[in-house]
Amino acid sequence: MSIVDRALWVMERNSEHALGLNNIADACGVSRSHLANAFGTATGWPVMRYLRARRLTEAAGRLAGGASDILTIALEHGYGSHEAFTRAFREQFNLSPEQVRDRGSVDGLATTPPLQLRNGNVISPSPQLKTLGALKLVGLAAPCSFGESIHIPAQWQRFMSTYSHAIPNKVKMPPIGMCEVPDDEGGFRYVCAIAVKAFEDRLPELEYFETEHRTYAVFAHNDHVSTIFDTYLAVWNEALPRLARKVADSPVLEFHNSSFDPDTGFGGLEIYIPLQDHNGA
DSSP, X not given: OOHHHHHHHHHHHTTTSOOOHHHHHHHHTSOHHHHHHHHHHHHSSOHHHHHHHHHHHHHHHHHHTTOOOXXXXXXXXXXXXXXXXXXXXXHHHSSOHHHHXXXXXXXXXXXXXXXXXXXXXXXXXXXXXXXXXXXXXXXXXXXXXXXXXXXXXXXXXXXXXXIGGGOSSBOSSXXXXXXXXXXXXXXXXXXXXXXXXXXXXXXXXXXXXXXXXXXXXXXXXXXXXXXXXXXXXXXXXXIGGGGTOOBOSSOEEEEEOTTOOTTTSOSOEEEEEEBOOTTOO
């Protein structure tokens, strides 16, 4: 069973319990960051947004079927009060629980059926373990989500054409992509970056980062860059769980190969997934 399938089972099985991203990740035996990336890459849904949508869909069905006690429905679907449930319900359906109960139907509502995933047919790549020293990175950061990665190529174009030439103290190596740790809503920042020897003459439009000395699971992506999410899908859901090492809540790095051609998208890159050390950090 893939990580995503495990998470789906946990969410459907524990609909009445208060669940958070950490709870679901623990139940799946992975870190918070691992689950957020695995689920978002495979489904396009942030974990907690999907959980809310599923619980509210089930609650709407119960109400449309004639359930009279709204507080009971709220408690059975993980909400601690009538007010919190009503607020979330209105945000999802633009109707109150009472209105859905009175109309006796969920027709026309933005309901969310359960996902049915089977990710076991993905060809799983084999990683190398590499230790990478701390890096100083200068880059252009932009908000992203698992459903909005189409904006990343334009971000790279802007960074390379407008900013890269003006960054001092560059290290002689290809550019580096950085995916920051997703939040509970599945949002993260993607950074187009260049490694530098030191931070000097800071440009206000750019941001400055220092990565930690850490061990990474490194996966090669040798196909066209547009198919990188196929590799991520296999990495998060199949390859990493077999390592028996938890993913650290640290950024994922993408190192372009020296042969990478930004004009064609061919040439390949390596994906660096940060691993927790033996002390859990």
